[in-house]
Amino acid sequence: MPEPPFDHDTNEAISSDSLTVEQAIANLQGEDLGLRVYAAWWLGRFRVDEPLAIDILITALDDEADRTEAGGYPLRRNAARALGKLGDRRAVPALIQALSCSDFYVREAAAQSLELLGDPSGIPALLALLQDQIPGTLPAPEPPYLVQPYDAILEALGTLQASAAVPLIVPFLQHEIPRIQYAAARALYQLTPDPREASQYGDRLVAALAGDELQLRRAALADLGAIGYLAAAEPIAQTLAENSLKLIALKGLLETQIQQRQPPGLNEGAIRVMALMDELL
Amino acid sequence: MPDTLKTLIAAVDAADSSARLLEAVQDLANAADVGAVPTLIAALSYNNPGAAVAAVDGLIKIGEPAVPALLDQLDRHNYTARAWAIRALAGIGDPRGLTTLLGAATADFAMSVRRAAARGLGTLNWPQFPADELEMAQAEALDALLFVCDDEEWVVRYAAVTGLQALAAAIWHSQPDWRTPILAKLDQLGTQDPIWAVRARVWWAQQQLQQLPEPPTSVGAEPIHEVIANWRSTLENLYRRKSQERPLPEGDPRRFRDLAASMTVPLPEA
Numbered sequence: 001m002p003e004p005p006f007d008h009d010t011n012e013a014i015s016s017d018s019l020t021v022e023q024a025i026a027n028l029q030g031e032d033l034g035l036r037v038y039a040a041w042w043l044g045r046f047r048v049d050e051p052l053a054i055d056i057l058i059t060a061l062d063d064e065a066d067r068t069e070a071g072g073y074p075l076r077r078n079a080a081r082a083l084g085k086l087g088d089r090r091a092v093p094a095l096i097q098a099l100s101c102s103d104f105y106v107r108e109a110a111a112q113s114l115e116l117l118g119d120p121s122g123i124p125a126l127l128a129l130l131q132d133q134i135p136g137t138l139p140a141p142e143p144p145y146l147v148q149p150y151d152a153i154l155e156a157l158g159t160l161q162a163s164a165a166v167p168l169i170v171p172f173l174q175h176e177i178p179r180i181q182y183a184a185a186r187a188l189y190q191l192t193p194d195p196r197e198a199s200q201y202g203d204r205l206v207a208a209l210a211g212d213e214l215q216l217r218r219a220a221l222a223d224l225g226a227i228g229y230l231a232a233a234e235p236i237a238q239t240l241a242e243n244s245l246k247l248i249a250l251k252g253l254l255e256t257q258i259q260q261r262q263p264p265g266l267n268e269g270a271i272r273v274m275a276l277m278d279e280l281l
Numbered sequence: 282m283p284d285t286l287k288t289l290i291a292a293v294d295a296a297d298s299s300a301r302l303l304e305a306v307q308d309l310a311n312a313a314d315v316g317a318v319p320t321l322i323a324a325l326s327y328n329n330p331g332a333a334v335a336a337v338d339g340l341i342k343i344g345e346p347a348v349p350a351l352l353d354q355l356d357r358h359n360y361t362a363r364a365w366a367i368r369a370l371a372g373i374g375d376p377r378g379l380t381t382l383l384g385a386a387t388a389d390f391a392m393s394v395r396r397a398a399a400r401g402l403g404t405l406n407w408p409q410f411p412a413d414e415l416e417m418a419q420a421e422a423l424d425a426l427l428f429v430c431d432d433e434e435w436v437v438r439y440a441a442v443t444g445l446q447a448l449a450a451a452i453w454h455s456q457p458d459w460r461t462p463i464l465a466k467l468d469q470l471g472t473q474d475p476i477w478a479v480r481a482r483v484w485w486a487q488q489q490l491q492q493l494p495e496p497p498t499s500v501g502a503e504p505i506h507e508v509i510a511n512w513r514s515t516l517e518n519l520y521r522r523k524s525q526e527r528p529l530p531e532g533d534p535r536r537f538r539d540l541a542a543s544m545t546v547p548l549p550e551a
Contacts, residue, residue, distance in 0.1 A: 214299075214330075240303070240331035242361075244393055247436055251478040258477055263484040274485055281400040281440040 021048050028056050033066045037074050044082025057083050058094045070141045076106045084113025092119045099125045104140040108149035115156035123162045126153050151183035158187025179219050186223040202229035209239040217241050225249030228256025230269050237276040250277045290320050303331040310339025315346040322354050326362035333365045341372035348375045360391035371401025376410045383425050396440040399429045403444030407451050430466050435476040446486035453493050
């Protein structure tokens with residue numbers, strides 16, 4: 001029985017010349033809501049980190065014009081996602097504010113973007129959200145109706161080195177949703193200074209590569225690539241998933257192994273990973 | 282068709298779960314029988330990565346007899362299946378795959394296809410090429426690989442580096458002058474590529490190429506400055522051609538028409 005289709009090359013089909021920077025910025029301020037939402041996505045996709053674009057995207061985080069029937073904010077979601085990709089820390093206070101948005105997907109995008117921007121000032125708000133202490137936040141509109149975007153929050157806490165969060169993260173290793181368990185393991189790996197102790201969390205993700213569901217194996221691949229856990233190299237190469245995703249995960253391992261970031265800079269681990277990658281091309 | 286092969290094919294057709302399909306394709310692939318080729322090719326488009334890997338392995342094991350069917354049935358509409366078929370062609374390394382790999386590496390819209398083809402261009406089975414066409418085939422592969430080293434996707438550039446390394450090793454003695462453009466390209470990627478994984482792969486390629494023995498001094502070789510000038514004009518021509526051809530959504534074989542016409546690799550007798 002065929003697996004459900006997975007379009008891992010989709011981004012390539014998108015042509016960058018469908019819009020210009022000037023047009024996108026103009027569209028983002030225009031009347032047409034559909035064009036505004038598209039322009040917000042487009043500015044992030046093509047990394048248009050111009051100050052004017054950042055300013056308008058920050059303003060769009062307060063948008064009230066664009067609402068879904070269920071009360072969601074499509075423009076805010078896309079603006080929050082774009083701001084993470086544009087790498088300008090001026091967006092941090094507005095993204096922290098967006099963690100209080102009633103729309104689940106705005107909060108999810110804001111947590112992901114705070115992680116990408118690498119600014120620890122978002123940690124207190126992320127911790128409050130993890131404990132569901134921010135009033136007015138509605139659960140996800142679809143099953144399983146998660147109360148908060150836990151995986152995005154946990155991943156952000158790990159990347160932002162929120163060591164004090166460890167006791168709050170540990171219970172999520174038992175969460176009923178595997179994707180959230182993985183996010184907790186990933187964060188705990190990043191927050192545990194002793195490599196031997198940390199490896200138990202990496203090994204949980206390795207075990208997930210042997211799971212039955214392709215979707216979950218893909219999630220575990222992404223997490224292992226993000227933490228660069230070298231002991232996962234061979235299991236990654238052998239798991240049943242698309243080579244494209246295995247290569248991205250191994251790239252994460254390789255880049256963690258490059259010791260001096262100039263030639264020759266290659267240790268035994270880096271060469272081991274590259275040999276596996278060659279076989280997956 | 283022997284009964285065992287029939288049974289193995291029937292098991293693939295009857296598979297009603299992802300796991301059973303994988304198992305059936307693996308069994309069929311292990312048989313390494315040329316009669317399995319159409320079923321194995323069909324398995325490339327089932328959107329089951331495990332089954333596809335097994336089918337590619339089986340096609341590579343069957344080798345040359347699988348090449349005509351692979352070339353004939355390259356899936357034009359399903360890029361995932363096309364990427365797997367290109368991987369099989371690359372793994373077999375048969376000279377008849379050259380023009381397909383050239384087109385796929387430089388112009389296919391799917392990065393998984395370009396990546397598989399770029400690697401394959403370096404690892405073709407060069408000794409199988411007719412002696413009078415080997416140099417031309419390797420020159421075309423080199424042209425294409427140098428071009429693909431500037432692909433916009435990191436994984437395609439990574440694959441092009443592995444292809445370039447393999448090609449460099451293959452021509453190290455026969456075409457010592459070609460080392461100049463290859464080493465220059467590696468040097469550029471190794472210091473400037475924005476993706477560190479690509480740079481790391483370049484460093485590894487450089488380390489391995491440095492370990493190759495020096496070729497004997499060639500007598501009456503073309504003076505090096507002339508070779509570089511020739512390369513520059515070759516590359517300029519290539520880039521001009523590519524900038525015109527890139528908008529084409531699919532691998533465009535026109536670019537390779539002349540080479541294809543000149544390739545007279547005989548098909549094995551039926």
